[in-house]
Amino acid sequence: AQTVTQSQPEMSVQEAETVTLSCTYDTSESDYYLFWYKQPPSRQMILVIRQEAYKQQNATENRFSVNFQKAAKSFSLKISDSQLGDAAMYFCAWGESRGGSEKLVFGKGTKLTVNP
């Protein structure tokens, strides 16, 4: 069974600084997707960024970028120029791509605090 591990239950960063959230996963599949979702206090799950496993190039979305190391099964999220609005729980998720089933397997989450 696939597992996703986020080893940092909590992280903090100063406003305007850079922070990296870690995620490792375990799978025997070769074709899959990886995601980072953000959950602010409103509890809404918001997609931050997505990475296809077959792509070597790391995904970027404005201030958010990933470091995808397929061999190491590592998928970290870097947030640059952190803003107060970035404070939230961040969940790493592995997405299946087989037989029409696309369930997501989530890590336990990392709570990010942004200090002014």
Place this chain on the structure above:
Amino acid sequence: DSGVTQTPKHLITATGQRVTLRCSPRSGDLSVYWYQQSLDQGLQFLIQYYNGEERAKGNILERFSAQQFPDLHSELNLSSLELGDSALYFCASSGRGAPPRSDTQYFGPGTRLTVL
């Protein structure tokens, strides 16, 4: 706003009761997923429907059932409720068009269920 709607936002009920949670996917999305978020289990995949048919099942209890209707909205039925069923239940949707391959899932705002 993800375009996925869920009703009700909050639900308080007693043990042994039955409730129905409703989800309307984004316009054009064919897949609906249900997830449960609890403090001890984290975010867990329950079930997926694609165009009215069950596509994948996760850790869904026998007391729980779901269906997707011809207009693509979905309902999650929870019966014989126990205290441990208290959680945030999310619906997500994906898959505009022909068979999705780990298309991005967009989440609704969730239904918070409290069982007393």
